[in-house]
Amino acid sequence: MMRAFELTKTTVTYQGSDFPALNDVSIGADEGEIVLLLGSNNAGKSTFCRLLNGLVPKSTPAQIDGKVEVLGRDANRTSVARLATMVGMVFQEPENQLFCMSVEEEVAFGPENVAIPRAEIIARVEWALEAVGLTGYNARSPSNLSGGEKQRLAIAAALSMRPRLLVLDEPAYALDPTGRVDLYALLRDLRERYGMTILIAERDAEEMAELCDRMILLRNGRVVADGAPNAVLSGIDEVVAAGVSPPQIAHLSSLLADRFPGKTRPFFTTDDAEKEIADLVRATGSDAP
Amino acid sequence: MNVSIAAQSPPIISLQNARFSYEGGVEALRGVSLNVARGENVAIVGGNGSGKTTLAKHLNGLLKPSSGKVLIGGEETSTTSVATLARTVGYVFQNPDYQLFCTSVSEEVRFGPKNMGFGHDDESALAERALKLMGISHLREQSPVSLSLGDRRKVAIASVLATSPRVLVLDEPTTGLDSVESAQLMATLGVLRSEGMTIVLITHDMRLVAQHMDRVIVMSEGRIAFDAGVEEAFSDPDRLKRCKLLAPPITVLAQRLQAQGLLTEGATTPLQLVEQLVRVRGEQQ
Amino acid sequence: MTRFEDLYTEADTFLHRLDPRVKMASVLMLSLLAIIMSALTYLLVLLTFIFVLLLLARSSYRKTTFAMKFVLRFMALIAILWPLFDPSGTPVLIRLGPVVITEPGIWRGLASAARVGCLATVWYILIFTTSQRDLVRGLVKLGLRFDFGLALAIALRYFPTFGTVMDSIIDAQRSRGMEFEKGNIFVRARKYVAVLGPAIVSALKTADMLALALQSRAYGARRNRTYLRELNMRPSDYVALVAALAMFIVPAIAKYAFSIPI
Ligand SMILES: Nc1ncnc2c1ncn2[C@@H]1O[C@H](COP(=O)(O)OP(=O)(O)OP(=O)(O)O)[C@@H](O)[C@H]1O
Numbered sequence: 001m002m003r004a005f006e007l008t009k010t011t012v013t014y015q016g017s018d019f020p021a022l023n024d025v026s027i028g029a030d031e032g033e034i035v036l037l038l039g040s041n042n043a044g045k046s047t048f049c050r051l052l053n054g055l056v057p058k059s060t061p062a063q064i065d066g067k068v069e070v071l072g073r074d075a076n077r078t079s080v081a082r083l084a085t086m087v088g089m090v091f092q093e094p095e096n097q098l099f100c101m102s103v104e105e106e107v108a109f110g111p112e113n114v115a116i117p118r119a120e121i122i123a124r125v126e127w128a129l130e131a132v133g134l135t136g137y138n139a140r141s142p143s144n145l146s147g148g149e150k151q152r153l154a155i156a157a158a159l160s161m162r163p164r165l166l167v168l169d170e171p172a173y174a175l176d177p178t179g180r181v182d183l184y185a186l187l188r189d190l191r192e193r194y195g196m197t198i199l200i201a202e203r204d205a206e207e208m209a210e211l212c213d214r215m216i217l218l219r220n221g222r223v224v225a226d227g228a229p230n231a232v233l234s235g236i237d238e239v240v241a242a243g244v245s246p247p248q249i250a251h252l253s254s255l256l257a258d259r260f261p262g263k264t265r266p267f268f269t270t271d272d273a274e275k276e277i278a279d280l281v282r283a284t285g286s287d288a289p
Numbered sequence: 290m291n292v293s294i295a296a297q298s299p300p301i302i303s304l305q306n307a308r309f310s311y312e313g314g315v316e317a318l319r320g321v322s323l324n325v326a327r328g329e330n331v332a333i334v335g336g337n338g339s340g341k342t343t344l345a346k347h348l349n350g351l352l353k354p355s356s357g358k359v360l361i362g363g364e365e366t367s368t369t370s371v372a373t374l375a376r377t378v379g380y381v382f383q384n385p386d387y388q389l390f391c392t393s394v395s396e397e398v399r400f401g402p403k404n405m406g407f408g409h410d411d412e413s414a415l416a417e418r419a420l421k422l423m424g425i426s427h428l429r430e431q432s433p434v435s436l437s438l439g440d441r442r443k444v445a446i447a448s449v450l451a452t453s454p455r456v457l458v459l460d461e462p463t464t465g466l467d468s469v470e471s472a473q474l475m476a477t478l479g480v481l482r483s484e485g486m487t488i489v490l491i492t493h494d495m496r497l498v499a500q501h502m503d504r505v506i507v508m509s510e511g512r513i514a515f516d517a518g519v520e521e522a523f524s525d526p527d528r529l530k531r532c533k534l535l536a537p538p539i540t541v542l543a544q545r546l547q548a549q550g551l552l553t554e555g556a557t558t559p560l561q562l563v564e565q566l567v568r569v570r571g572e573q574q
Numbered sequence: 575m576t577r578f579e580d581l582y583t584e585a586d587t588f589l590h591r592l593d594p595r596v597k598m599a600s601v602l603m604l605s606l607l608a609i610i611m612s613a614l615t616y617l618l619v620l621l622t623f624i625f626v627l628l629l630l631a632r633s634s635y636r637k638t639t640f641a642m643k644f645v646l647r648f649m650a651l652i653a654i655l656w657p658l659f660d661p662s663g664t665p666v667l668i669r670l671g672p673v674v675i676t677e678p679g680i681w682r683g684l685a686s687a688a689r690v691g692c693l694a695t696v697w698y699i700l701i702f703t704t705s706q707r708d709l710v711r712g713l714v715k716l717g718l719r720f721d722f723g724l725a726l727a728i729a730l731r732y733f734p735t736f737g738t739v740m741d742s743i744i745d746a747q748r749s750r751g752m753e754f755e756k757g758n759i760f761v762r763a764r765k766y767v768a769v770l771g772p773a774i775v776s777a778l779k780t781a782d783m784l785a786l787a788l789q790s791r792a793y794g795a796r797r798n799r800t801y802l803r804e805l806n807m808r809p810s811d812y813v814a815l816v817a818a819l820a821m822f823i824v825p826a827i828a829k830y831a832f833s834i835p836i
């Protein structure tokens with residue numbers, strides 16, 4: 001299987017900056033993985049995302065050391081426009097990434113740029129709009145959509161390129177709680193149906209354990225943890241120290257383990273938490289000193 | 290609801306069947322009535338487009354109701370200027386970049402009190418206090434535009450606090466902040482609250498609401514779907530879902546454990562829940 | 575937002591269905607016709623014809639009255655002022671010191687008012703019945719470079735957004751006790767620094783973000799691009815185009831080749 005991306009000893013220092021935004025990062029992902037990139041403000045999440053389609057360093061000048069490979073290509077030697085045909089990018093704020101006068105043109109813009117035949121574009125527009133739940137919005141103006149709808153449209157506009165790698169920089173920004181849940185369901189569905197690789201940058205780990213296959217924890221530009229969600233969340237102190245909000249249930253699990261050593265098994269879902277705590281309380285009689 | 294407090298002193302915020310339509314016909318408020326007593330700590334929550342921001346803008350007169358009444362400190366907003374209302378209500382916009390324009394943080398923070406004609410000395414005292422409260426005294430000489438989002442947001446809040454309002458309205462103040470910064474912000478709000486400030490917080494983060502707020506006003510399609518204490522507000526998952534909301538996981542877990550008779554009270558943070566368990570186990574032994 | 579409102583109203587009339595290129599050409603023809611005509615009678619016939627088109631455009635009542643109020647006021651102004659500045663011909667109707675008003679002057683004033691009415695209304699009809707995206711698309715198909723078309727489209731698209739941002743900034747400053755209504759013009763001008771500063775920062779950020787967004791969607795990946803929506807001339811478009819050309823060419827020949835006064 002091909003690697004979706006592979007960073008090898010990558011260090012990124014923005015022009016005019018005296019410290020690296022990403023520092024000696026070696027990390028990669030297989031195609032078809034859902035990877036969550038966690039980190040606080042300024043941890044380097046956006047830098048990581050923008051490295052993958054070449055915006056860093058091609059639009060924002062920076063010194064890059066080490067290697068950045070995306071879908072088998074050297075990102076430093078491939079133009080942004082070329083990478084964009086394989087890597088879909090959704091930026092944090094939906095406001096300023098929508099620039100067309102209608103929803104359908106917004107979604108068609110990418111495929112038009114790479115000269116996809118018209119009939120195919122029409123099919124892709126319908127597909128992408130359906131995938132994000134915006135069927136029938138074709139003629140609406142993007143500026144008159146609600147915040148959540150704009151976010152969905154930004155995703156559809158990236159999807160219509162049929163990217164093999166979809167990068168989303170804090171996609172839950174300003175979405176209401178159920179809107180978030182819908183978005184995560186959509187991302188899982190995209191992976192199931194199309195085998196897309198998905199990279200999500202987030203500062204908040206709540207609800208994320210069920211979504212992703214892997215969590216990468218960034219702190220001051222360095223990778224401090226990388227692994228299956230439950231493995232990373234078991235080291236909750238590291239998550240907290242990195243300025244990321246830990247999921248409440250995982251946090252509870254580790255607090256209980258500290259307070260009642262050996263009495264509970266680690267848990268990550270509300271159901272498991274309920275069982276463990278019920279056992280803990282009911283077991284009280286038997287293990288009383 | 291705080292009927293007893295409201296009865297003692299007139300509510301500082303009072304909406305009576307307020308309606309509002311934007312030009313172009315979107316009916317964003319469809320008859321909203323509520324009272325907020327002095328010193329209350331209120332969250333306004335609801336789905337995207339449910340009317341939260343529109344409601345908040347009525348609280349300092351940026352928007353005036355098309356019908357019905359909005360009274361702030363007993364005065365009708367429709368006949369009072371925003372500048373006058375700003376002495377009572379401080380409003381922090383979601384986007385800090387919409388208000389920062391001075392060349393230094395200290396100038397920025399003095400801008401409000403200067404507009405309101407506090408004397409020069411008061412102005413300095415108020416500005417210093419606001420900077421200290423937000424923990425940004427060391428940024429005094431910096432240019433606001435060059436700061437990080439978290440710091441810009443703190444400057445924006447400080448610049449509103451410096452006008453020494455009695456009510457503070459914050460529209461999604463934690464978006465773009467990380468967990469440390471939003472915890473700091475909530476702690477600062479706690480300090481203000483203990484000094485008697487009335488706080489109205491708009492947010493999509495139900496964990497913050499559960500942990501820090503007393504009362505929850507849930508908006509849905511321009512109406513108040515319900516208005517309740519925190520415990521009660523998060524007790525009915527279906528009702529929440531209809532309003533595009535979800536209770537925080539710990540709150541849900543604590544409720545389930547209570548239903549099983551394993552806990553006696555609710556909990557809003559993992560730590561609270563653990564402390565309760567320690568107590569429960571202690572008692573059982 | 576009335577300041578930057580899009581005047582286009584969605585509807586399904588034959589004017590809406592016309593190809594934007596044909597519409598632009600027809601509007602140009604009718605404008606030229608109004609310019610070469612000088613006889614009041616003919617101008618009034620043309621004006622009536624254009625008003626009928628305006629009714630057929632089924633624009634919203636609010637937008638129509640908004641636009642026509644402006645047009646009618648301008649027409650009235652011309653009709654009143656023109657005779658004052660064009661006192662040639664006889665009979666003289668009024669002579670008050672330097673002010674001379676003649677009967678032909680009045681007719682010419684009315685004709686000019688009608689001409690301006692024709693010109694303004696016909697362009698309003700174009701804007702009422704053609705979405706901005708069709709206008710831009712038409713211009714691109716007529717040979718405007720795609721880059722320029724895209725820039726134009728983005729500018730049109732961000733105009734209202736920028737207005738909303740300005741409003742929010744003004745609101746934010748008013749919330750800190752600033753009173754824009756107070757003070758003389760210089761004081762007020764200085765107050766707008768508090769609006770322009772954040773507005774410029776926000777505009778720059780927007781521009782920056784847009785550039786990133788465009789590249790991320792493979793803008794410029796190929797020399798040739800395809801288009802989701804092609805413009806296709808239908809028979810009715812050809813009929814309309816021929817009719818519009820005839821409406822200009824026939825009177826033009828009558829006037830310039832046969833010296834028939836129109
Ligand atoms: N264009 C730039 N020029 C110079 N330094 C930059 C630039 N963009 C980002 N940085 C710096 O690089 C570091 C990493 O920033 P980055 O935007 O990648 O972080 P992030 O994790 O996305 O943060 P946030 O959560 O605030 O979006 C920060 O210290 C930031 O100040």
Ligand SMILES: Nc1ncnc2c1ncn2[C@@H]1O[C@H](COP(=O)(O)OP(=O)(O)OP(=O)(O)O)[C@@H](O)[C@H]1O
Pocket residue numbers: 146147148176311312313315316317335336337338339340341342343344575
């Ligand atoms: N300036 C405006 N012009 C027209 N309609 C508007 C305007 N601002 C908001 N609306 C509409 O009014 C309704 C309420 O909007 P409001 O901004 O109050 O929602 P909100 O609850 O704050 O949503 P969010 O959680 O997305 O911030 C929405 O349907 C919105 O589309």
Ligand SMILES: [Mg+2]
Pocket residue numbers: 045046047092169
């Ligand atoms: Mg970022």
Ligand SMILES: [Mg+2]
Pocket residue numbers: 341342343460
């Ligand atoms: Mg809002």
